Amino acid sequence: xxxxxxxxxxxxxxxxxxxxxxxxxxxxxxxxxxxxxxxxxxxxxxxxxxxxxxxxxxxxxxxxxxxxxxxxxxxxxxxxxxxxxxxxxxxxxxxxxxxxxxxxxxxxxxxxxxxxxxxxxxxxxxxxxxxxxxxxxxxxxxxxxxxxxxxxxxxxxxxxxxxxxxxxxxxxxxxxxxxxxxxxxxxxxxxxxxxxxxxxxxxxxxxxxxxxxxxxxxxxxxxxxxxxxxxxxxxxxxxxxxxxxxxxxxxxxxxxxxxxxxxxxxxxxxxxxxxxxxxxxxxxxxxxxxxxxxxxxxxxxxxxxxxxxxxxxxxxxxxxxxxxxxxxxxxxxxxxxxxxxxxxxxxxxxxxxxxxxxxxxxxxxxxxxxxxxxxxxxxxxxxxxxxxxxxxxxxxxxxxxxxxxxxxxxxxxxxxxxxxxxxxxxxxxxxxxxxxxxxxxxxxxxxxxxxxxxxxxxxxxxxxxxxxxxxxxxxxxxxxxxxxxxxxxxxxxxxxxxxxxxxxxxxxxx
Ligand code: NAD
Numbered sequence: 001x002x003x004x005x006x007x008x009x010x011x012x013x014x015x016x017x018x019x020x021x022x023x024x025x026x027x028x029x030x031x032x033x034x035x036x037x038x039x040x041x042x043x044x045x046x047x048x049x050x051x052x053x054x055x056x057x058x059x060x061x062x063x064x065x066x067x068x069x070x071x072x073x074x075x076x077x078x079x080x081x082x083x084x085x086x087x088x089x090x091x092x093x094x095x096x097x098x099x100x101x102x103x104x105x106x107x108x109x110x111x112x113x114x115x116x117x118x119x120x121x122x123x124x125x126x127x128x129x130x131x132x133x134x135x136x137x138x139x140x141x142x143x144x145x146x147x148x149x150x151x152x153x154x155x156x157x158x159x160x161x162x163x164x165x166x167x168x169x170x171x172x173x174x175x176x177x178x179x180x181x182x183x184x185x186x187x188x189x190x191x192x193x194x195x196x197x198x199x200x201x202x203x204x205x206x207x208x209x210x211x212x213x214x215x216x217x218x219x220x221x222x223x224x225x226x227x228x229x230x231x232x233x234x235x236x237x238x239x240x241x242x243x244x245x246x247x248x249x250x251x252x253x254x255x256x257x258x259x260x261x262x263x264x265x266x267x268x269x270x271x272x273x274x275x276x277x278x279x280x281x282x283x284x285x286x287x288x289x290x291x292x293x294x295x296x297x298x299x300x301x302x303x304x305x306x307x308x309x310x311x312x313x314x315x316x317x318x319x320x321x322x323x324x325x326x327x328x329x330x331x332x333x334x335x336x337x338x339x340x341x342x343x344x345x346x347x348x349x350x351x352x353x354x355x356x357x358x359x360x361x362x363x364x365x366x367x368x369x370x371x372x373x374x375x376x377x378x379x380x381x382x383x384x385x386x387x388x389x390x391x392x393x394x395x396x397x398x399x400x401x402x403x404x405x406x407x408x409x410x411x412x413x414x415x416x417x418x419x420x421x422x423x424x425x426x427x428x429x430x431x432x433x434x435x436x437x438x439x440x441x442x443x444x445x446x447x448x449x450x451x452x453x454x455x456x457x458x459x460x461x462x463x464x465x466x467x468x469x470x471x472x473x474x475x476x477x478x479x480x481x482x483x484x485x486x487x488x489x490x491x492x493x494x495x496x497x498x499x500x501x502x503x504x505x506x507x508x509x510x
Contacts, residue, residue: 018049018193020056020217021200023063024210029056035190035219040106040335041326043373049193051218057185057225060214064156064183065231067211072153072181074209076130083127083179086206090120090199097167097198099328104192105166106334106375107290108327112167119171121458122476126175128459132481133180142509144496151485153181154257155233158226160247161196162239163189163337164293164397170196172462173236173259174213176480178203183212187226191337193217227251234483236475237261238295240395241421241467248470259483260470261295261463263395264423268298268452269412269438272307274428278450280314282428286452287401288322288333288379292345295468296424296446296453300385300392300402302412308405312360312383315401319361319379325369335375336398342375345398348391352382355389363399387415395421409434417443422465426452445469 018037019026033051038044052060071079090097094116101112135149157177161169166188174184188196196215203213216222226232227250235251236259237244244262251258268286270279286298303311325331336342346364353359359382366378377399385392385402392402406412416425426448427438435449445464448454456462456477463474473483 016047018047018197018217020050020052020060021197021215022060023067023214024204027056027059029053029059031056031218033218033221037104037191037193038338038375039103040337041102041328041374042371043339043375046103047194049190049217051190052187052216052222052225054221054225056218057216057222057229060185060216061156061226061229061231063211063214064185067209068153068155068183071178071183071209071212074181079179079181080127080129082203082207083123083129083175086175086203086208087120087123087127089202089206090116090123093202097195100194100198101166101192102327102334104194105163106327106337107293108331108334111290112327115165115168118455119168122171123175125458125476126179129176129179129481132478133485141491145491145493147489147491149487149489151180151481151487154484154486155182156231157182157184157234157236157484158229158232159184159186160223160226160235160237160239161186161188163191164290164295166192166195167199169238170199172238172475173480174199176476177236177484178208178212180481180484182484184214185226185232186213186215187218187222188215190217190219223247224250227256228254232256234258235260236483238475239263244470245467252471257473257483258471259473259475261475262468262470263397263421264295264297264464264468265300265393265395265419265421266296266298266424266426267300267302267412267416267419268426268428269302269406269409269416270304270307270311271409271427271429271431271434272304273430274307275430276307276311276314279428280311280318282426282450282452283315283401284318284322284379286426288319288399291333291336291377292399293337293397294453296455298426298452299396299400300404302404302406302415304408304412305405308403312381312403315403316360316381319381322379323369324366324376324378326371326374329369331369333379333399335370336377337375339375341398342377345396345400346377348394348396348398348400349380349382351389352385352391355386355391357385357389357391357402358383409437413438413441417441420467423468424448424454424464426450426454
């Protein structure tokens with residue numbers, strides 16, 4: 001590499017550019033490509049973000065590779081201390097990060113704080129790393145021979161994250177990766193990149209050595225550079241299904257271990273004996289929180305015919321009480337991430353009409369507490385959606401709740417199980433037997449029983465089934481520790497003269 005790191009001096013003209021973070025410093029890199037970062041509530045471009053070249057990514061990977069041996073050999077106690085310090089700092093400065101999230105993503109400040117709280121859970125889990133990465137020991141497996149295992153870091157790991165959780169998804173991965181002794185190159189979404197840099201700087205403040213956590217920004221060029229880099233040993237990806245599939249096939253073909261979490265279309269089944277007020281609250285909260293831009297959002301409600309009219313009326317009434325607007329103004333729901341995405345989501349209302357669905361609440365002209373140019377789309381409710389319609393089949397990723405009417409439990413279960421996605425699902429019922437059948441029979445990775453967004457706590461692992469996760473590596477929890485460590489089995493015998501002599505046969509026990 002002839003290129004050297006060039007630390008960017010903050011000058012007035014450059015304050016609006018989000019730089020890479022490599023080896024503990026801001027780096028402009030050698031690419032002249034960049035992208036816009038909007039404030040979605042204002043509808044204006046507020047910053048530019050650098051798009052890394054392949055060489056820029058290589059700089060970050062080389063920094064991570066240089067930092068690896070010393071970090072790997074840093075004692076567990078010292079690595080833990082960094083995570084404890086990071087936890088304290090993040091807790092104390094949640095408001096600062098939440099403001100960044102609201103400004104670049106648009107989610108309302110209370111929701112941004114909630115995202116950080118769920119990320120903090122994983123930081124706390126990372127502090128508990130020693131208990132999850134202990135080896136096993138078998139004494140005297142053969143006369144005078146012991147076998148034991150250790151879990152060691154894999155090396156330089158790559159993390160690629162989506163726009164909808166700019167803090168939480170990076171926090172799903174890098175605390176566990178770093179606590180277990182790996183070094184990291186993180187490529188956050190180019191749509192809201194500042195949170196990742198903020199977190200990396202906070203890790204430095206917490207005592208993390210330079211080069212252990214690096215952040216590069218960009219698009220497919222940066223992602224491909226990570227997928228093909230021979231030094232990068234693993235890839236952790238969260239994003240849409242087509243990209244997750246691409247990441248999985250490309251990175252595994254390059255010999256890397258991969259976590260690849262994809263998109264979703266989450267169903268909520270409402271049985272006639274459910275508490276309809278609880279179910280309606282849940283549908284509205286899980287459908288419109290974060291403007292529906294959550295991988296665990298409820299986007300299709302399967303309502304049994306006998307209660308469907310009453311249920312739809314309850315949902316519509318609750319929707320009329322939601323306040324839409326700038327996330328800094330105490331609203332319930334903010335804007336969508338970009339104008340293009342807003343228009344794409346709004347386009348599903350035309351599809352709904354063409355396909356014969358009933359638009360009960362049309363969010364295209366919402367009353368907004370915010371600037372007129374923001375990327376607004378109000379909460380939208382579509383009833384009697386045919387299952388052949390793209391409104392039902394596609395992951396819309398916006399504030400559109402579809403109601404599909406079903407005959408009963410079996411009909412609802414069949415629909416959920418025939419979906420290509422299997423991230424999250426929920427059943428609302430007061431019948432324990434039905435709930436128990438559902439938990440056993442549904443082909444979805446995360447199931448809620450009278451709980452609409454069943455995101456597991458940090459000490460259980462997160463991951464869907466079918467096209468919502470490629471491979472079998474889930475995020476965080478025990479599976480997360482497994483992913484970021486490799487097991488080594490050691491068979492040892494200390495000198496015992498009685499075991500000398502030649503024997504070319506396969507080792508056996510005595
Ligand atoms: P996305 O797939 O467009 O982007 C995710 C990441 O991949 C970004 O860093 C992006 O820069 C990169 N990327 C985009 N296009 C690429 C390409 N052609 N080649 C290589 N890299 C590329 O996803 P998004 O729009 O940022 O996020 C929303 C999606 O993420 C939704 O589908 C949502 O369901 C999913 N998601 C899933 C989970 C989960 O846990 N399963 C969690 C959050 C979000």
